Structure formats: C-alpha cells, structure tokens
Amino acid sequence: xxxxxxxxxxxxxxxxxxxxxxxxxxxxxxxxxxxxxxxxxxxxxxxxxxxxxxxxxxxxxxxxxxxxxxxxxxxxxxxxxxxxxxxxxxxxxxxxxxxxxxxxxxxxxxxxxxxxxxxxxxxxxxxxxxxxxxxxxxxxxxxxxxxxxxxxxxxxxxxxxxxxxxxxxxxxxxxxxxxxxxxxxxxxxxxxxxxxxxxxxxxxxxxxxxxxxxxxxxxxxxxxxxxxxxxxxxxxxxxxxxxxxxxxxxxxxxxxxxxxxxxxxxxxxxxxxxxxxxxxxxxxxxxxxxxxxxxxxxxxxxxxxxxxxxxxxxxxxxxxxxxxxxxxxxxxxxxxxxxxxxxxxxxxxxxxxxxxxxxxxxxxxxxxxxxxxxxxxxxx
Amino acid sequence: xxxxxxxxxxxxxxxxxxxxxxxxxxxxxxxxxxxxxxxxxxxxxxxxxxxxxxxxxxxxxxxxxxxxxxxxxxxxxxxxxxxxxxxxxxxxxxxxxxxxxxxxxxxxxxxxxxxxxxxxxxxxxxxxxxxxxxxxxxxxxxxxxxxxxxxxxxxxxxxxxxxxxxxxxxxxxxxxxxxxxxxxxxxxxxxxxxxxxxxxxxxxxxxxxxxxxxxxxxxxxxxxxxxxxxx
Numbered sequence: 314x315x316x317x318x319x320x321x322x323x324x325x326x327x328x329x330x331x332x333x334x335x336x337x338x339x340x341x342x343x344x345x346x347x348x349x350x351x352x353x354x355x356x357x358x359x360x361x362x363x364x365x366x367x368x369x370x371x372x373x374x375x376x377x378x379x380x381x382x383x384x385x386x387x388x389x390x391x392x393x394x395x396x397x398x399x400x401x402x403x404x405x406x407x408x409x410x411x412x413x414x415x416x417x418x419x420x421x422x423x424x425x426x427x428x429x430x431x432x433x434x435x436x437x438x439x440x441x442x443x444x445x446x447x448x449x450x451x452x453x454x455x456x457x458x459x460x461x462x463x464x465x466x467x468x469x470x471x472x473x474x475x476x477x478x479x480x481x482x483x484x485x486x487x488x489x490x491x492x493x494x495x496x497x498x499x500x501x502x503x504x505x506x507x508x509x510x511x512x513x514x515x516x517x518x519x520x521x522x523x524x525x526x527x528x529x530x531x532x533x534x535x536x537x538x539x540x541x542x543x544x545x546x547x548x549x550x551x552x553x554x555x556x557x558x559x560x561x562x563x564x565x566x567x568x569x570x571x572x573x574x575x576x577x578x579x580x581x582x583x584x585x586x587x588x589x590x591x592x593x594x595x596x597x598x599x600x601x602x603x604x605x606x607x608x609x610x611x612x613x614x615x616x617x618x619x620x621x622x623x624x625x626x627x628x629x630x631x632x633x634x635x636x637x638x639x640x641x642x643x644x645x646x647x648x649x650x651x652x653x654x655x656x657x658x659x660x661x662x663x664x665x666x667x668x669x670x671x672x673x674x675x676x677x678x679x680x681x682x683x684x685x686x687x688x689x690x691x692x693x
Numbered sequence: 694x695x696x697x698x699x700x701x702x703x704x705x706x707x708x709x710x711x712x713x714x715x716x717x718x719x720x721x722x723x724x725x726x727x728x729x730x731x732x733x734x735x736x737x738x739x740x741x742x743x744x745x746x747x748x749x750x751x752x753x754x755x756x757x758x759x760x761x762x763x764x765x766x767x768x769x770x771x772x773x774x775x776x777x778x779x780x781x782x783x784x785x786x787x788x789x790x791x792x793x794x795x796x797x798x799x800x801x802x803x804x805x806x807x808x809x810x811x812x813x814x815x816x817x818x819x820x821x822x823x824x825x826x827x828x829x830x831x832x833x834x835x836x837x838x839x840x841x842x843x844x845x846x847x848x849x850x851x852x853x854x855x856x857x858x859x860x861x862x863x864x865x866x867x868x869x870x871x872x873x874x875x876x877x878x879x880x881x882x883x884x885x886x887x888x889x890x891x892x893x894x895x896x897x898x899x900x901x902x903x904x905x906x907x908x909x910x911x912x913x914x915x916x917x918x919x920x921x922x923x924x
Binding site: 315316318319322323325326595596599600601602603604605606607608609685686689 | 745748750751770771774775776777778779781783785789791792793794798802803805806811850
C-alpha cells in the first residue's frame with residue numbers, strides 16, 4: 314500500500330493517454346457485459362421452464378394449427394393430469410413499436426397451470442366470466458400505466474379487426490427472471506369472431522410425474538401419427554430452446570464478437586503500457602539504484618497496468634449494470650429480464666484484470682531484467 | 694581507522710560483442726570512514742566504473758569490492774538492492790528526480806523500502822529537506838525547481854536514509870557556477886558536520902578542491918593521489 318501513491322502518480326503521468334486507455338476498456342467491458350447478458354437472459358428464460366409441462370405443437374411448424382378436438386384425446390393419455398391450449402395472437406397496440414406478446418388461451422385450464430405467476434382467485438374468476446377480459450403482465454403496468462378496468466384495443470394482424478379488451482387481472486411474477494411483458498386474452502373470443510375455426514397453436518400438457526416426460530411425449534406423438542395434423546411434443550425447456558435456435562448459434566457469435574473486442578483492446582492497452590514503460594527506463598534504473606528490487610519494480614509496473622484496466626473494468630461493468638437496470642431495457646420485449654448479473658460483472662472484472670496483467674507483463678519483465686548500469690549509461 | 698571501502702586487485706572488462714574493453718586494471722584502493730574522496734580523470738578512465746562497483750550496481754570482472762565490511766561479490770541481486778538501500782546514497786549528474794513526484798515524495802522514495810511509519814517518514818523527509826534548505830519547496834514538482842534546487846533535492850534523497858556512503862557522479866556537471874558552489878558547499882557540510890563518507894567523480898578541479906583526497910585515474914590505473922590537510 315505504501316507504493317500506491319507512487320503507482321497512481323505514474324498511472325496519471327500522461328492523463329490524456331491514461332483516460333483514453335481507460336475509456337477504451339470501459340467501452341469494451343460495457344460491450345462484453347451487454348453481449349454476456351444476452352446469453353444469461355436466454356439462460357434465465359430457460360430456467361423458468363417447468364419440467365412438469367410438455368408443449369405439443371404441429372410437427373411441421375409452430376405456424377400451423379392443431380385441431381381443438383385433440384384436447385380430449387390428450388387428456389386421456391396416461392400420465393397427463395391437465396391440458397390447456399393457446400394461440401399466438403400477434404396484435405398491435407396503437408403502434409407497431411409497442412411490442413409485447415399476446416396469447417389467446419383457454420379460460421379454464423391455462424392460468425392454473427402457470428402457478429409461477431400470482432393471479433388472485435377474483436382476477437381469475439373475472440377472466441372466466443367475461444369473454445373480452447384480459448390479464449396483463451406486470452411489466453405492461455409499468456410500461457403503459459394500465460390498471461384493472463382499463464380498456465385496451467388491439468389491431469389484429471393474424472386475426473384481423475380491432476379487438477376491444479378490458480383488463481381484469483394483473484400477473485405478477487413469483488421469481489425475478491419471469492417474463493411479464495405479455496397479455497392473455499380468451500381463445501374463445503378469437504374462435505367466435507373467426508367463425509368457429511376450432512384451431513389452436515399449441516397444447517400445454519401437465520404431467521402427473523415429470524420423470525415420465527419422455528415416455529408421455531412419445532405416446533402423444535404416436536397417438537397422432539399418420540393424422541392430417543401430426544404432433545411434436547417436447548418439454549417446455551426444449552420447446553423454448555428450439556424457439557431460440559431459430560436465431561442461429563447466438564452463443565458462438567457472441568463469443569466471437571466478445572473475444573475480438575477483448576483482443577483488440579488488449580493490443581491497444583499493451584501498446585500504451587509499453588510506451589509508458591519505455592519512457593521511464595531511466596527512472597526504473599534510478600529506483601533500482603536507490604534499492605528497489607527487481608521484483609518490487611516488476612510488481613509496481615504490473616500494479617499500474619492492473620489499476621488502469623480494473624478502473625476501466627469497474628466503470629464499464631458498473632455503467633452496464635446501472636444503464637440496463639435503470640432503463641428497464643428489454644430489446645423490444647425480446648429479453649423480458651435483461652439484467653447484468655453479478656457473475657457477468659465478476660467475469661468482466663476478471664477479463665479486465667487479465668488484460669491488465671497481460672499488457673503490463675512485457676514492460677514489467679523488461680524492467681525486471683533492466684541492468685542499472687546500462688540504463689544510467691555512466692561515462693568516465 | 695578501518696577503511697569503509699576496500700578494492701583489492703579489481704579488474705573490470707566490458708564486453709561489446711566480441712570486443713573486450715578493459716576499464717580498470719588490478720586496482721587497489723581504500724577509503725576511510727568519514728573521508729571525502731574526489732576521483733578525477735579523462736572520459737573512459739574508469740572513475741564512474743569505480744562508483745558503480747562501490748555502490749553495488751556493477752560487479753568486477755576480477756578482484757574484491759568490500760564496502761562497510763560486506764564483500765559485494767557474495768551478494769545476489771536482491772541482497773545487492775538491499776545493500777544499496779541501507780548503505781548507499783546516490784547523487785547523479787542530471788539529478789534523476791521522478792518528474793511526477795513532488796520534492797517531498799522524491800525524497801521519501803528510499804524510505805518506502807524501510808519499515809518506517811508514515812509519520813516517521815514525514816519527519817525524516819522534512820529533516821533532510823531542512824538540511825538542504827528546501828523545506829519550503831517540498832510540495833513543488835521538479836519542473837518547478839531550478840537546477841540547483843533539483844540537485845539539492847537529490848542530495849536530500851541521498852541522505853534521507855542516513856547511508857554509510859554517498860556516491861556523487863559529476864554532481865555539479867549540469868549546474869551554473871553559483872548553484873555548483875551551493876551543492877559543493879552542501880556536500881562539504883555533510884562531510885564535515887555529519888561525518889559522511891563521500892566518493893565524488895568530477896572533471897572540475899575546483900569541485901575536487903573541496904575533497905580531502907583527490908585521485909587521478911588514467912586508462913583504469915591510479916596515477917596520482919593528492920592528500921589535502923583540513924583543519
């Protein structure tokens with residue numbers, strides 16, 4: 314600690330250069346935290362999947378419907394305790410920029426299956442009683458100021474026309490990672506206005522024993538094999554993974570971008586540290602002449618490099634945390650819980666520390682090896 | 694009195710690629726404790742090499758260098774660093790102050806290697822700056838000091854740990870006559886009042902006049918020794 318003021322003075326020797334180096338690390342760590350949070354947000358959304366729920370959909374594509382008549386047959390399959398269904402509504406609230414998920418669901422079974430959301434019995438009953446009722450996620454309350462009794466009009470895209478709904482309940486999450494950026498409306502309202510087309514987008518199958526998920530899924534798909542609407546049944550987690558895989562190998566892309574950023578900034582930082590150390594060759598020799606050991610000098614240069622990179626790391630990760638938390642960023646609802654985790658911050662600081670040590674390693678090693686007598690170049 | 698510095702049969706040869714450049718040849722030298730010695734001679738005569746050897750920043754090719762009873766040939770790199778911090782105070786021609794540190798912080802540098810508390814360090818630094826007459830300039834950076842003041846700060850840095858030996862390499866080489874006289878007066882005071890042993894390399898006969906003894910070197914060999922009487 315007694316060397317810290319000296320290390321700090323050296324780090325601030327060329328303020329402009331140090332500030333620019335710190336800023337480059339701030340930007341890189343901010344970007345790292347952002348792209349890492351993309352991954353953790355995906356993972357968080359998968360963690361909310363319930364192992365006791367299966368999703369049955371059309372084997373060809375999620376965009377094709379399944380007949381309503383499958384519900385009773387599904388309910389009779391051994392291991393199935395309840396069946397609900399829903400369809401992607403895809404409406405627009407006032408403007409296309411106001412994106413949030415809208416599902417038309419069956420009024421009786423769907424809501425009880427998702428016990429991870431807190432919806433009061435009164436709200437559930439109101440939803441069941443009134444065909445134009447809707448339940449909104451808590452995020453929509455924050456975003457648009459909706460409250461119970463408010464009217465919401467959606468403009469249908471898949472199901473044309475204006476749809477006038479009334480808020481009768483608010484879904485509150487029981488855990489932090491849950492998405493509440495959605496609206497639930499009644500499937501029978503859609504079915505009625507679309508001329509009783511009697512089709513659903515998917516079924517949610519509740520299992521009596523989650524351990525039998527594979528067996529029950531195979532039984533379901535066998536039951537509808539060779540029918541006009543064959544099914545594909547999988548766990549909710551696998552279903553979500555499949556949905557995300559439509560976005561391509563995000564992890565690999567994120568990793569590649571992250572690595573490129575870190576390496577580019579590392580090179581900049583190394584160059585800066587080497588320049589700074591080269592300018593101080595004679596001073597290092599003086600320190601050694603005064604009795605500073607090779608190790609002390611090495612440690613001081615590494616500490617200086619570490620100080621600069623960790624300052625950048627702390628600022629970059631801190632700004633990412635504050636900005637994303639304060640702004641409630643969701644990428645248009647794509648990431649319901651875009652939260653920079655403690656793990657991400659720890660990784661960012663670890664990378665910043667590694668960058669500091671790596672960029673300081675060469676000048677520190679040079680200083681370690683420096684011969685006082687050569688550097689001072691005594692004549693005489 | 695036992696000599697504080699003893700060089701026995703010291704030879705120093707520098708190697709530049711395949712070429713060997715002999716600098717000192719079988720040199721014997723003794724310096725008494727409390728003595729002020731001036732080394733003179735033309736460039737390349739080996740006088741700065743003697744300073745490097747007695748201060749432990751270089752080792753002889755042959756022979757022994759013993760300072761304060763320690764044979765420097767027996768010490769490894771970190772032991773030599775420790776030796777320098779305890780026994781040697783350096784004064785360079787071009788001052789070599791750290792530009793980002795104030796006068797106070799420059800003088801404090803060698804004390805960072807000791808176990809002194811912050812308060813003790815402050816007291817030592819203030820005392821050293823008092824001796825060189827720069828206590829009122831301790832918060833100034835080197836760029837805010839004149840050449841003479843910079844060198845006096847360097848002298849304070851050299852004496853702050855109360856070392857056994859002060860080595861000064863052309864301490865007045867970069868100074869005007871007035872400042873040079875101040876610095877030489879300061880060295881003389883350190884020698885006479887505080888009993889410091891000083892080995893000074895100089896080209897300047899007037900500077901050498903301040904020493905107890907003047908040694909002339911030529912091509913690595915002592916050719917003349919002049920002892921001066923002081924009262």
